[in-house]
Amino acid sequence: MERDRTNVEQDRTAVERDGTTVERDRTIYDVAVIGAGPAGTQAAISAAHQMRHVLILDAGEVSQRKGRAYWSKTVEIQDAPVFAGVTGPQFIKALREWIAAHPVREITIAGERRLTGIEYRGGMVLELHRKGELFELVTSVQRLREGQPLTIERFLARTVVVASGFEDKWPDIEVDESAQRLYEKYRVVFRYAGNARGWHVCIRCDGHLHVDQHLAILGVGDYVYGAALGAQDFTDKITILTNGRPHGMSPPVLRQIQERGIEIIETKIKRHIGRGTDLLGLELEDGRELFFDGxxxxxxxxxxxxxxxxxxxxxxxxxxxVVNEDGQVLDTQGNPVPGLFAAGDIVSGTRNLIATAFALGQNAGLSASDSLRKWRWPEE
Ligand SMILES: Cc1cc2nc3c(=O)[nH]c(=O)nc-3n(C[C@H](O)[C@H](O)[C@H](O)COP(=O)(O)OP(=O)(O)OC[C@H]3O[C@@H](n4cnc5c(N)ncnc54)[C@H](O)[C@@H]3O)c2cc1C
Incomplete structure (x- = not known):
């Protein structure tokens, strides 16, 4: 590996191509960000703003995993400052434009050549390894095609920000068990997801669409009561549907549910009752048809x-x-994992909202950048 005093470095690696071993140069990025939702975009921009050379890898380009914000298909996101009432796809487009406004360029600081800016690549990170002091990101860089092998690229970076978010679990109604891919399996559910009259997953985001209206909440256990507690800001007309499972709530939670007049229906749901992409109601296995506003x-x-x-x-x-105040990922002993940061919905104990993702992204991006500085405070 050739190293000079700038961040414009290359790793010379032997790679197998058609059975022949060839040498190839690989760029060593200062910061690699996994995921280009609000958290990852902000992490990339914040690190690039500190003159780092950033790679951002996003699965949304090569798969249907486009991130949670993208799910607001027709519902406008109304609580993210600067973006006045945008749908998810419009919001993601604006984030991509923001990234594109920070292209990679060369600068010189005190005689040292450096690269700064953001390189955006479509790619699903499959594996993350340590390679000496560096990280190697094993990434599938092309859309999957039936019967075709994966196209893999391996990227190198000094630090990594994990901003890959999570996937919501969807209701088990009219699911096509024979389908291979998630998006085919839940095709009917997804028709209604992210629309004003459809499946919501975030009461704080979409509750305002159902002020004083009748809301169905699907789930089980004390966990689902958290959603009902959130829903009280918008309405007191709430029904909990367990979709054929016992409600599983503890006696104190159940007492509160009963005091608030919230009905619990444990019958299995057979199908959606919809019009176009509007979800109007649900038919239960006992033949009952229930209609709700949300x-x-x-x-x-x-x-x-x-x-x-x-x-x-x-x-x-x-x-x-679990991360520390710098957004650095902790190990099971509570020690920070060198060079590894996280931001956004993937971080434990944070509010799963866009503005929070921006803030956590900025924190992790700056911390990753700071960890690469040469000068530090003198040790106490
Ligand atoms: C239907 C819906 C409506 C919402 N409405 C609002 C709202 O109105 N206001 C609000 O503030 N919040 C809203 N939210 C919440 C908000 O969307 C999330 O809190 C926010 O998007 C989290 O940002 P993130 O960057 O952490 O994760 P995400 O936005 O989920 O982005 C994660 C990114 O990582 C990528 N990725 C995943 N795995 C990999 C991998 N292995 N390799 C590479 N890339 C990967 C994905 O493609 C995606 O681009 C809503 C969420 C949903 C689902």
Missing amino acids: FLVDEGLEPNTQFLKGWDVQTDEEGLL
Whole structure:
């Protein structure tokens, strides 16, 4: 590996191509960001603003995992400053334009040549490894095609910001079990997701659409009561649907539910009753048809951290990453993992909202950048 005094470095690596071993140069980025939602975009911009050379890898370009903000298909996001009432796809387009406004360029500081700016690549990070002092990101860089092998690229970076968010779990109604891909499996559910009259996953985001209206909340356990507590800011007309499962609530929670007149229906749901992309009601297996103004699902989440398999990182009961005040990921002993940061929805104990993701992204991007500085405070 050739190293000089600037951040314009290359790693000379032997790679297998058609059975022949060839030497190839790979750029070593200062910061690699995994995910280009609000958290990752802000992390990339903040690090580039400190003159770092940043790579941002985003699965949305090569797969249907386009991030949570993208899900607001027709509902406008109204609480993110600067963006006045934008749908998810419009919001993501604005983030991409923001990235494009920070292209990679060469600068010289005190005689040292450096690269700064952001390189944006479509790619699903599959594995993250340590390679000496560096990180290697094993990334699938092309859209998957039936029967075709993956196209893999390996990127190198000194620091990594994990901003890959999570996937919401969707209701188990009219699911096509024979389908291979998630998006085919939940095709009917997704028709109604992210629309004003459809499935919501964020009461704080979409509750304002259902002021004083009848809201159905789907889920089980004490967990679902959290959604009902959030819903009280908008309406007291709430029904909890468990979709065929026992409600599983503890006696104190159940007492509160009963005191507030919230009905719990444990019958399995057979199908959606919709018009176009509007969800109007649900037909139960006993033949009843129930109609609501809004539908909120609270079935939990799946963190997008498959690439951290084998890493000693601390997670909460939902699998979200535990970080310190600098956004640095902690290991199971509570020590910061060198060079590894996280931001946005993937971080444990944070509000899952866009403005929060921006703030956490900025914190992690700046911390990653700061960790690369040569001068430091003298040790005490
Ligand atoms: C339907 C809906 C409506 C919402 N409405 C609002 C609202 O009105 N106001 C509000 O403040 N918040 C809203 N939210 C919440 C908000 O969208 C999230 O809090 C926010 O998007 C989190 O940002 P993030 O960058 O952490 O994650 P995400 O936005 O989820 O972005 C994660 C990114 O990582 C990428 N990724 C995932 N895995 C990988 C991988 N392995 N390799 C590379 N890239 C990967 C994804 O493609 C995606 O681009 C809503 C959420 C939903 C689902």
